[in-house]
Amino acid sequence: MANEKKESLGKGIVKTFTNGLIFENPTFVLMLGMCPTLAVTSSAINGMGMGLTTMVVLTLSNIIISLLRNVIPAKVRIPAYIVIIASFVTIVGQFLEAYLPALNASLGMFIPLIVVNCIILGRAESFASKNNFILSAFDGIGMGLGFTCALTIIGLVRELLGAHKMFGYSLTEIATNIGANGLADWFSKQTPIAIFVMAPGAFFVLAALCAILNNIKNKKDSAGIPNKLLSGCSSEHDCSSCSQRGGCHSAFYDTKAKNQPISKMGEEAKNND
Amino acid sequence: MSNLYNVSSTPHIRGKMSTQLIMLIVVISLLPACGFGVYNFGLRALFVLLFSVASCVLSEYVFNLITKRPNSISDLSAVVTGLLLGMNLPSSVPYFVPVLGGFFAIIVVKMLFGGLGQNFMNPALGARCFLLISFPKLMTDFVYNGASGATPLAQVKNGGCPDLHKMIIGNIPGTIGETSMIAIVLGACIMIMFGIIDLTISGTYIVSFGIFLLAFAGKGFDYTFLCYHLAGGGLMLGAFFMATDYVTRPYTKKGQVIYGIFLGFLTAIFRVFSPSAEGVSYAIIIGNLIVPLIDRITVPKPFGCEKTKKEGAK
Numbered sequence: 201m202a203n204e205k206k207e208s209l210g211k212g213i214v215k216t217f218t219n220g221l222i223f224e225n226p227t228f229v230l231m232l233g234m235c236p237t238l239a240v241t242s243s244a245i246n247g248m249g250m251g252l253t254t255m256v257v258l259t260l261s262n263i264i265i266s267l268l269r270n271v272i273p274a275k276v277r278i279p280a281y282i283v284i285i286a287s288f289v290t291i292v293g294q295f296l297e298a299y300l301p302a303l304n305a306s307l308g309m310f311i312p313l314i315v316v317n318c319i320i321l322g323r324a325e326s327f328a329s330k331n332n333f334i335l336s337a338f339d340g341i342g343m344g345l346g347f348t349c350a351l352t353i354i355g356l357v358r359e360l361l362g363a364h365k366m367f368g369y370s371l372t373e374i375a376t377n378i379g380a381n382g383l384a385d386w387f388s389k390q391t392p393i394a395i396f397v398m399a400p401g402a403f404f405v406l407a408a409l410c411a412i413l414n415n416i417k418n419k420k421d422s423a424g425i426p427n428k429l430l431s432g433c434s435s436e437h438d439c440s441s442c443s444q445r446g447g448c449h450s451a452f453y454d455t456k457a458k459n460q461p462i463s464k465m466g467e468e469a470k471n472n473d
Numbered sequence: 474m475s476n477l478y479n480v481s482s483t484p485h486i487r488g489k490m491s492t493q494l495i496m497l498i499v500v501i502s503l504l505p506a507c508g509f510g511v512y513n514f515g516l517r518a519l520f521v522l523l524f525s526v527a528s529c530v531l532s533e534y535v536f537n538l539i540t541k542r543p544n545s546i547s548d549l550s551a552v553v554t555g556l557l558l559g560m561n562l563p564s565s566v567p568y569f570v571p572v573l574g575g576f577f578a579i580i581v582v583k584m585l586f587g588g589l590g591q592n593f594m595n596p597a598l599g600a601r602c603f604l605l606i607s608f609p610k611l612m613t614d615f616v617y618n619g620a621s622g623a624t625p626l627a628q629v630k631n632g633g634c635p636d637l638h639k640m641i642i643g644n645i646p647g648t649i650g651e652t653s654m655i656a657i658v659l660g661a662c663i664m665i666m667f668g669i670i671d672l673t674i675s676g677t678y679i680v681s682f683g684i685f686l687l688a689f690a691g692k693g694f695d696y697t698f699l700c701y702h703l704a705g706g707g708l709m710l711g712a713f714f715m716a717t718d719y720v721t722r723p724y725t726k727k728g729q730v731i732y733g734i735f736l737g738f739l740t741a742i743f744r745v746f747s748p749s750a751e752g753v754s755y756a757i758i759i760g761n762l763i764v765p766l767i768d769r770i771t772v773p774k775p776f777g778c779e780k781t782k783k784e785g786a787k
Contacts, residue, residue, distance in 0.1 A: 393573070395607040404581070 213338045220342025226319045227350035227406075228413045233319040237351060238402040240310050244367050247355030248348060249303045250310065255344020257292055258320050259337055261285045266328040266336035281324045286315045319347060350409075357405045362396030492589070495719075496549035498667050502660035503556050503714065509656040510649035514564035514617070518649045524568050526555030528575025536584045550589045554578050557597035557714060560650020561707070561754070562604070565616040570608060574600040594761045595718050598754050605754070617646035626705035627750040629698070637697065640704040651707040661713035670717040673726055677733025678712045678740075679703065685741035702744065711753035712736075721761040728764075728771035735767075736760045 226232045236254070241247040264284050265272075272280045293311045296304040304311065314320065323343055328336040356366065364371045364387060375384035395401050511519045529551040537544045545551075558574050578600035583592045605612045614621055624647050625635035639645055643653025650657075664670045683699055692698050702708070716722065716736055723732050736756050743752020 391567075391608055391611065393607045394609070395603060398606065400606070 209334070212335055216335050216339045217342040220339055220344075221346045221349070224343075225346040225350060225413075226343055227347060227354075228410050230319075230322075232322055233317050233347060235313070236310050236317065237354065237406065238399070240307055241351050241355040241358055241402060241405075242397045243359045243363070243365070244352050244355040245303070246306055247351035247353075249300070250307055251344065251348025251351040253292055253296065253307075253311065254314055254317060254319065254347055255341065257285065257288045257314055258323060258344045258347075259340030260288045261320060262323060262328040262336040262340035263333050264288075265324045266331060266333040269329045272329075277325075277329065278321075281321060282315065285320050285324070289314045319343060354402070354405050354409065357409070358396045358401050361393050361405075362398070362401055363394075364390065364392040492548045492550065495669055496553050498664060498669055499553050499714070500549060500556060502663035502669075503553070503560070503650070505656040505659045506560060506650045506653060506710070507556060509643055509653040510560065510564070513643060513652055514649060518564040520568065521562055521564055521566060521571050521649060522556065522559035525559035525562070525571035525575050526552055528572040529555035529558065529579050532576050532579035533584065536580055540584075542588075545588060548589060551579060554583070554596045557595075557650075558600050560710065561597060561601040561648050563612065563615050563647075564649050565614055565621070566608075566611050570604055570611060574604050577603050590720055592720055593765075594758050595715050595721050598715055598758050598761075601754050602758055615646035615648075622646055624705065624750065625701065626744075629701045629705065630744075630750045635701070635705075637700055637704065640701065645705075647705075648707065651710045654704045654709050657709040657713060661709075664713070670713070673729045674716050674722060674733045674736075675712045677730050678716055678736045679708070681734040681737030682708065682712075682740050683737075685738050686745065689741055689745045706744075706751045707753040708740065711740075711757055715754075715757050716760065721764055723764050723767045723771065725768075725771045725773055728767045731767050731771070732760060732764065735763065 220226070224230055227234075227237050233254070236250050240250045261281070261284050265281055268280075268284075289312060292314075293304075296307075296311060323339060327339045331339070359365045359367075360371075366374065371387040372384045375381070375387055393401075396405065507522060510522070530546050533546050533551040534544065536542075537546075555575055555578075558578055559571055562571055562574070578596035581603075582594055582596040582599035583589065586592050615624055623631070625633075625640050625645050628635050635645070641654045643656065645652050661670070661675070665672070683703065686702055687694060687699060690698065716733070723729050739756035739759060740752050743756055744750065
């Protein structure tokens with residue numbers, strides 16, 4: 201019995217983790233935390249710094265909130281969450297100021313603004329307040345890593361197109377270090393598309409990356425691979441053996457019948473009645 | 474006999490104007506200004522125009538191919554976009570600029586929103602602003618007769634007095650298509666003759682621009698100053714060829730008047746108060762953005778609707 205419980209916990213951890221990283225990626229799928237996503241991703245380093253800072257705050261606040269979830273009265277839960285999150289943001293902010301002053305200077309105002317980052321409040325409300333602290337911690341790490349990856353990728357693309365740099369090193373330097381002098385010459389003559397390091401570029405890159413991810417997702421869906429996590433279902437079995445099918449309003453994709461979404465299992469069940 | 478029994482839904486009689494024909498006439502009316510640009514700036518201007526058109530047409534073709542849509546390049550709208558974009562570039566830009574601009578105009582501004590008829594912004598102007606923000610140095614480097622110098626409008630802004638006759642004929646530095654007022658008005662006359670555009674938008678735009686300019690600039694009624702601003706920069710090109718774009722203008726006459734006045738107001742504001750001398754392209758794309766709102770407030774009343782409303786009130 202104890203063994204079984206452990207196993208399911210292990211499974212739950214893996215699932216929660218990959219959920220945050222890929223299936224419910226806060227930036228590309230949930231579309232949360234758009235303000236830092238658009239504002240600080242002018243370079244890959246900034247994006248990564250912002251992502252990791254958010255991850256630390258998210259994980260710590262998730263743990264504390266889930267430990268306190270039975271103590272916090274429901275009516276004042278949001279102020280309580282904010283207080284917890286704000287404390288961690290202050291701690292992390294002081295830490296950055298002391299040890300990483302350069303990063304702190306380039307992120308500037310957006311460090312204190314992590315308090316109102318909707319990913320953190322969203323996960324506190326929808327996950328940490330309902331699950332135990334181990335799962336909540338992994339949810340925080342998964343979501344945080346998902347956010348970090350997304351921000352780093354956006355930052356990398358913007359930096360590459362808008363400033364011809366990768367993680368702060370210019371392409372000319374990189375090409376020279378590799379030994380490709382012709383390439384270095386060529387790069388040094390090109391003009392970067394400066395709009396990509398400005399505000400409009402953030403929207404272009406975010407939209408393009410979302411489109412690519414959605415395309416992959418759609419192909420996966422139409423190939424018959426069930427994507428129940430995306431439809432909001434937490435059941436591990438397929439729909440035919442689901443106990444909640446009577447009251448379910450989500451559209452699912454059948455694994456056997458390709459390309460055919462079984463729409464609204466609930467309605468079907470009603471018709472059977 | 475058999476065609477007597479054909480049953481079809483309305484419309485039963487169609488006009489001879491097709492999208493293709495309209496676009497062809499627009500291309501023809503753009504040619505005088507293009508030709509003058511090539512004469513004025515040399516063969517390089519021709520190559521910039523060609524690269525821009527080729528990039529637009531190719532982008533549309535490839536996009537349709539990839540997304541498995543019926544091919545739409547034969548409606549010539551991509552050619553018009555390419556020509557307009559090329560006319561909005563200085564002749565000295567490196568060739569990758571028109572190519573990148575054409576790609577942006579067609580793929581991002583037009584096709585991603587659903588193709589011709591669905592774009593919310595004039596593709597050529599969207600691309601011009603994209604390029605202007607991306608490459609500010611390349612896009613404002615106007616080489617004329619081997620020397621790069623300020624446009625007449627910038628000279629006026631700094632208190633200079635350029636030659637007005639040259640400005641009207643077009644022997645001045647600037648973008649390829651905007652310099653010659655005469656060639657542009659000639660093209661506009663062709664379009665008006667064929668009924669492609671009317672003077673509602675262009676007229677209100679230019680007149681309101683003049684009024685607002687005189688009101689804001691603080692120079693009183695200075696005839697030469699007004700002429701400088703009418704002949705210089707992209708005002709004529711914008712007013713006749715871009716503000717009148719079928720897709721991005723309001724539907725109703727009333728809406729078009731509001732649109733024209735709004736454009737004139739914005740252009741005058743940009744030209745007088747902003748650090749740059751030119752403001753037509755930004756004015757028109759901002760105008761494009763409020764077109765849906767203008768359409769919403771100028772919905773015409775159906776015939777007889779008002780009467781029933783009054784009766785209802787009684």
